[in-house]
Amino acid sequence: DSGVTQTPKHLITATGQRVTLRCSPRSGDLSVYWYQQSLDQGLQFLIHYYNGEERAKGNILERFSAQQFPDLHSELNLSSLELGDSALYFCASSPRLAGGLETQYFGPGTRLLVL
Amino acid sequence: QKEVEQDPGPLSVPEGAIVSLNCTYSNSAFQYFMWYRQYSRKGPELLMYTYSSGNKEDGRFTAQVDKSSKYISLFIRDSQPSDSATYLCAIQGGSEKLVFGKGTKLTVNP
Numbered sequence: 001d002s003g004v005t006q007t008p009k010h011l012i013t014a015t016g017q018r019v020t021l022r023c024s025p026r027s028g029d030l031s032v033y034w035y036q037q038s039l040d041q042g043l044q045f046l047i048h049y050y051n052g053e054e055r056a057k058g059n060i061l062e063r064f065s066a067q068q069f070p071d072l073h074s075e076l077n078l079s080s081l082e083l084g085d086s087a088l089y090f091c092a093s094s095p096r097l098a099g100g101l102e103t104q105y106f107g108p109g110t111r112l113l114v115l
Numbered sequence: 116q117k118e119v120e121q122d123p124g125p126l127s128v129p130e131g132a133i134v135s136l137n138c139t140y141s142n143s144a145f146q147y148f149m150w151y152r153q154y155s156r157k158g159p160e161l162l163m164y165t166y167s168s169g170n171k172e173d174g175r176f177t178a179q180v181d182k183s184s185k186y187i188s189l190f191i192r193d194s195q196p197s198d199s200a201t202y203l204c205a206i207q208g209g210s211e212k213l214v215f216g217k218g219t220k221l222t223v224n225p
Contacts, residue, residue, distance in 0.1 A: 042217030090158050101147050106158030
C-alpha cells in the first residue's frame, strides 16, 4: 500500500457527462500528480500541483481541470466526456518539489469507462 | 521522435530465466532513470533508480544506464512467477516531470 488513496475505484458514465476523481496524497506529501494510462498511449502526465499551486501541465485537455485543496487532497474534473477518455487515471504524490530524484508514490487508480 | 521508447512486448519466459528490459530516450538532459513495476490492476511502484551512467544492483535486479547511447536496461536474474508484471521505464530531467515508457508486460511461467 503506497499510502495514496483514490476514489472511486471504478466509474461508468455516458458521453457528454462530467465526473470528478479524488486523490488523497501520502501524509506529509505536498506534491500531487495526475496521470492517464491507456493501452495505446501508456502513462501520460496530465498535471502537477504543489502545495495548492499548479506547477506543470502535460498532455491535459482543455475539458479537464484539476485543483489541490488546503488539506492537500486533489480533484481531477473531466467534462464533456468522450469515448476516448476511457482510461485508468492515476494520482501520485511526492514529498519533494524539485532538485533531486522525484520518487512518486502512485495510488491504485480510478478506472473510467465512458459509454 | 518520442522522448522515451519502450518495446511493449509482451515477453514470456520460463521461471529462472534472465530477463532483459530496455528503453531508449532522446533528450540528453535527462538525469534520473527509473524502473517502475505495475502489477495488474494496481498503480506503478518504484523498483529501482540510477543517476547518470552506470549500473546499480538490488538483489536479483540490475539497472543499467548508457548515456552515450541513450539506452537504459533492467535485468532480472533467476526470474520468478511473482515478477510477472508490466515494467515501465521512467526518466526525469531538470524539472520534477517524469516521462514514462509505455511499459513491457512480462510473464514468468512456472
